[in-house]
Amino acid sequence: MTNWMEFHHFTCKKSVTTIVTLDHLSISKGQIIGIMGENGTGKSTLLKAMSLLEPPAAGTMIYKGKSINITTPPLSIRREWACVFQHSYRFVGTVFENVEIGLKIRKVRKKDRYKRVMMWLDKFKIPHLANVQAHKLSGGEAQRMNLARAFVLEPSVLFLDEPFSALDFPIKMVLLEELQQVLTETCTTTFLISHDLTDIEFLASHLLYLYNGKVTDKGRIHDVLLSPSPQLKSFLHPWHKARSSQSLIPSSQSLSSEF
Numbered sequence: 001m002t003n004w005m006e007f008h009h010f011t012c013k014k015s016v017t018t019i020v021t022l023d024h025l026s027i028s029k030g031q032i033i034g035i036m037g038e039n040g041t042g043k044s045t046l047l048k049a050m051s052l053l054e055p056p057a058a059g060t061m062i063y064k065g066k067s068i069n070i071t072t073p074p075l076s077i078r079r080e081w082a083c084v085f086q087h088s089y090r091f092v093g094t095v096f097e098n099v100e101i102g103l104k105i106r107k108v109r110k111k112d113r114y115k116r117v118m119m120w121l122d123k124f125k126i127p128h129l130a131n132v133q134a135h136k137l138s139g140g141e142a143q144r145m146n147l148a149r150a151f152v153l154e155p156s157v158l159f160l161d162e163p164f165s166a167l168d169f170p171i172k173m174v175l176l177e178e179l180q181q182v183l184t185e186t187c188t189t190t191f192l193i194s195h196d197l198t199d200i201e202f203l204a205s206h207l208l209y210l211y212n213g214k215v216t217d218k219g220r221i222h223d224v225l226l227s228p229s230p231q232l233k234s235f236l237h238p239w240h241k242a243r244s245s246q247s248l249i250p251s252s253q254s255l256s257s258e259f
């Protein structure tokens, strides 16, 4: 289904200054939109506007074919969406209680809450931490808890703002694989901000590139990366350089065994 979610003429301001504009974006259900851009170009501002956490100064939005009041979005719609940010929120209490909280607010029955929380702790491989106080978790464990807290709500749309940036590379890769599997299973429409092309290539089906508060590139990730704008090309240069230099590293067989 096309036109599942649409954004038109979004203008996001801080005080009186326009930070970012988005003329038009049309999303189909299940798409994973990677959002990239230099520091300060407006990615987080745009994500907060799209999730209506901080509604845009102007613009219109369509969700599931219906026009949404962007200034006072219905709670029922907001409850279909979930967000995970770079700095994980940890409420006072155990990991179980942290994941359960949204279900309690939605008045889900205790028995069902238990089943759902344990299922998602299991999927993100932290069921053994259910009774641990959340403040004792490592960064990687806390991000697993945050993802479980988002998915337990069975969101239709997930907004992720650099959820992996504080993690070590090996931990991040494991979490990326787990998240990819869950996103495929649940067909959750996802917006993912990341500074790392590895994350975006791994997860995203589509790419939105922002430069100076404007979209210079958007489309299927493969197509965009094949013919990037000059701005995106320059942004991607370090990755291309790193990858081409990797191919210059001699294979292990040709290296001397001496060390």
Ligand SMILES: Nc1ncnc2c1ncn2[C@@H]1O[C@H](COP(=O)(O)OP(=O)(O)OP(=O)(O)O)[C@@H](O)[C@H]1O
Residues within 6 Å of the ligand: 014, 015, 017, 019, 037, 038, 039, 040, 041, 042, 043, 044, 045, 046
């Ligand atoms: N309250 C504010 N008042 C004025 N300008 C602000 C305010 N908050 C953020 N900005 C500016 O808005 C711009 C966009 O910020 P934003 O955090 O959206 O960028 P970003 O692309 O997510 O950056 P980063 O990659 O560094 O996280 C920045 O130039 C920032 O200085």
